[in-house]
Amino acid sequence: MSSKHNERASAAGLLVALGIIFGDIGTSPLYAMQAIIGKERIALDVVYGSVSCIFWTLTLQTTIKYVILILRADNNGEGGILALYALVRKNAKWLTIPAIIGASTLLADGIITPPISVSSAIEGLHILYPGIQTIPIVIAILTLLFVIQIFGTTIVGRAFGPVMLIWFLMLLVLGLSQVIYHPEIFKAFNPNYAYQLLANHPGGFWLLGSVFLCTTGAEALYSDLGHCGRGNIRISWIYVKTCLVINYFGQGAWLAMHVGETLNGRKPFYEIMPDWWLLPGICIATMATIIASQALISGSFTLISEAIRLNLWPKVRLVYPSNQKGQLYVPSVNWLLWAGCVGIVLYFKESSHMEAAYGLAITLTMIMTTLLFSYYLFVHKINKLWVASFIVIYLAIEGSFLAANLLKFPHGGWVSLLLAIIIADLMAMWLRANIIKLRLTEFVDLGKHIGSLKELSNDISIPKYATHLIFMSNAADDNEIESKILYSIFQKRPKRADIYWFVHVETTDEPYTLDYHVNVRAEDDVIKINFMLGFRVEQRINMFLRNVVQDMVKNNEVDITSRYESLNRQNITGDFRFVVLERYLSVENDLPWHEEFIMKFYFAIKSITNSESQWFGLDNSSVKVEKVPLVIKTNSQIRMRRVYM
Structure with a gap:
């Protein structure tokens, strides 16, 4: 070394x-x-x-x-x-x-x-x-x-x-x-x-x-x-x-x-x-x-x-x-x-x-x-x-x-x-x-949902949420995505976009690494980007992603022109919007006392420090922060009885 x-x-x-x-x-x-x-x-x-x-x-x-x-x-x-x-x-x-x-x-x-x-x-x-x-x-x-x-x-x-x-x-x-x-x-x-x-x-x-x-x-x-x-x-x-x-x-x-x-x-x-x-x-x-x-x-x-x-x-x-x-x-x-x-x-x-x-x-x-x-x-x-x-x-x-x-x-x-x-x-x-948070984050196979994402992208009955919709993801594997992200796209409020981007940031053991890997899962529809950043590199994801997109445009890998007909004729670039999922500790938990204490401490400190969007260096004007519950262990032993008056 x-x-x-x-x-x-x-x-x-x-x-x-x-x-x-x-x-x-x-x-x-x-x-x-x-x-x-x-x-x-x-x-x-x-x-x-x-x-x-x-x-x-x-x-x-x-x-x-x-x-x-x-x-x-x-x-x-x-x-x-x-x-x-x-x-x-x-x-x-x-x-x-x-x-x-x-x-x-x-x-x-x-x-x-x-x-x-x-x-x-x-x-x-x-x-x-x-x-x-x-x-x-x-x-x-x-x-x-x-x-x-x-x-x-x-x-x-x-x-x-x-x-x-x-x-x-x-x-x-x-x-x-x-x-x-x-x-x-x-x-x-x-x-x-x-x-x-x-x-x-x-x-x-x-x-x-x-x-x-x-x-x-x-x-x-x-x-x-x-x-x-x-x-x-x-x-x-x-x-x-x-x-x-x-x-x-x-x-x-x-x-x-x-x-x-x-x-x-x-x-x-x-x-x-x-x-x-x-x-x-x-x-x-x-x-x-x-x-x-x-x-x-x-x-x-x-x-x-x-x-x-x-x-x-x-x-x-x-x-x-x-x-x-x-x-x-x-x-x-x-x-x-x-x-x-x-x-x-x-x-x-x-x-x-x-x-x-x-x-x-x-x-x-x-x-x-x-x-x-x-x-x-x-x-x-x-x-x-x-x-x-x-x-x-x-x-x-x-x-x-x-x-x-x-x-x-x-x-x-x-x-x-x-x-x-x-x-x-x-x-x-x-x-x-x-470690607890990562262990209990549920990941799903992205490939199984590409068809649904393409179908949603083409569904004109749903108002368009953004031309380019970017989710920050914890999934390092190109084939995986958090289930909470899919929930946000399909169920919380259907988010129709022309292109879905999933961005993961991995911190490497080298100090000044600045690498990225692009995986186009569906051309002009679903793209996964993994950034490999050194432990001394400032995480300016907004700027980094802009450079990646510019390189992809030069290589004819993606078309970022707006899909709206009037804007497309004028060759205007479509809008980019980030969605960041911020987790909070769900009340529906049955935790061991020590893990409950650790997680409550974690979220208490997190509430007074940088938000995820600030940490990733995202432009606040184009960021949507969604709160999602971190359900660590639900109590499945509850038995309820229906009574008739």
């Missing part, structure tokens, strides 16, 4: 990768070392051990797992946990479970990323202005960030790369400015220091929860694969990792020179800055955190759009602010994220409190990615020993991080897990409701 064109790198692509991909992982130095040291006195073995842990975490987790291995599992150039799920879902149904858990935890823990990043940067102002209130500033920045989403990020995006280039250069210079005073810190490259901290230092193992903060953005490297390409990500990571490692070593050098002290609210990141650079440094840090937040928001929009087309999320409104690939705005998700971020800021107040909660849910995302990727390797006939080694090594590493992060549960980690559970429940119930 790996795409060779993804291997190419370019100067522009490298700059874009810096701006889009590395915001989250690139701003971790703002808070990671502070979280590790906490309120304890600075100890040399903790400093060396934690710096060693960070280096080897970035090496094993980010470099080897994500940059070298998982980036290979691209879905026609696209990445992310749902793109990976789309690659393997046909092989085993149980893979839906890790996909839902991974996607929900990624969204939930991501709500903490903008607040912790922006707060960490803005709190540097305490050094210059000790009494300043940072919460209003953080909320104002986050609000502005979410407001501008509606305009798209094309213009802002052009500035992301250069800003992040400066940011990483600043990390490198600041790190070097400290290691020259304490070059012994480079001993921390030896993994023995990490081992000694975890195995022998009292409570050392539990520091992994804070060490994990250095790699929380690794999942973004994979999620944003489609924006930048594998080659650009891999090459730019060399520069990014070098700058990050040197900065962490620089912070370690500063800490090593202050052994025995406590941080007492000080941030090692800002302590290694010269006083004259503090204000510019805070400004650059704030811009970097805004970019990190933007990457997360864009990633959430992409994740939701994929989830919708994989039947894991309600069909909410999607907006495409520009024609640029990847530009997407989801209003409902945007404001839910904003509310979540503001709530996090008001609840935790300081970034040091957010650190105590951050990372727990994202660990679960990484474990789920490991499971899905392992199955991907298995399906692609990779040596079973290699697959087993990958599973054992990374489940051990990520299991250790998860165990250490569980300490965060009472300190706020429960917030992200609660959000993840709510999101996962919504995804699971939505998927289950779609």
Whole structure:
């Protein structure tokens, strides 16, 4: 499945990768070392051990797992946990479970990323202005960030790369400015220091929860694969990792020179800055955190759009602010994220409190990615020993991080897990409701009814409903159609038309497929069209169908001229009218309680989201929406008795 064109790198692509991909992982130095040291006195073995842990975490987790291995599992150039799920879902149904858990935890823990990043940067102002209130500033920045989403990020995006280039250069210079005073810190490259901290230092193992903060953005490297390409990500990571490692070593050098002290609210990141650079440094840090937040928001929009087309999320409104690939705005998700971020800021107040909660849910995302990727390797006939080694090594590493992060549960980690559970429940119930609905939709043989459709089309005693009547259908088979559609045509109110069109839309596992298949069941009378659209393609059926009809006219496959004599003589095209059947839960049901709850929940959410006609991008002026009951199980045991008075 790996795409060779993804291997190419370019100067522009490298700059874009810096701006889009590395915001989250690139701003971790703002808070990671502070979280590790906490309120304890600075100890040399903790400093060396934690710096060693960070280096080897970035090496094993980010470099080897994500940059070298998982980036290979691209879905026609696209990445992310749902793109990976789309690659393997046909092989085993149980893979839906890790996909839902991974996607929900990624969204939930991501709500903490903008607040912790922006707060960490803005709190540097305490050094210059000790009494300043940072919460209003953080909320104002986050609000502005979410407001501008509606305009798209094309213009802002052009500035992301250069800003992040400066940011990483600043990390490198600041790190070097400290290691020259304490070059012994480079001993921390030896993994023995990490081992000694975890195995022998009292409570050392539990520091992994804070060490994990250095790699929380690794999942973004994979999620944003489609924006930048594998080659650009891999090459730019060399520069990014070098700058990050040197900065962490620089912070370690500063800490090593202050052994025995406590941080007492000080941030090692800002302590290694010269006083004259503090204000510019805070400004650059704030811009970097805004970019990190933007990457997360864009990633959430992409994740939701994929989830919708994989039947894991309600069909909410999607907006495409520009024609640029990847530009997407989801209003409902945007404001839910904003509310979540503001709530996090008001609840935790300081970034040091957010650190105590951050990372727990994202660990679960990484474990789920490991499971899905392992199955991907298995399906692609990779040596079973290699697959087993990958599973054992990374489940051990990520299991250790998860165990250490569980300490965060009472300190706020429960917030992200609660959000993840709510999101996962919504995804699971939505998927289950779609399965129930599809299972209980009755399909009939279209071929048996073609004669009746032709007869109705020629019956001039019935007023003509439309020249071209188009029904949206759930039937993927060319030979099938829903019984409810036939009921609508023949019985609800006879709908006479010159040509009956039945249109089915199938979502493919590839991201940008745009194919269609035409089956003319009866020339100039009955036509079935199947659209095969990728899970990242906007469903503009009105426009797509117009193009299909134009091609068919060119190929003399159909005559769309009006059949009215006066209009036909003037060669005027006949009218097109869509009919969309919207189902509702019938009162004539006898459901198991759990299925009844799922279906009621499904229809309640559906009532406040996009209608079927809006979702398919149909022109409202030519659409007829008909409500049809979804009868799941009728009670056939009723016996009535007639009485005579």
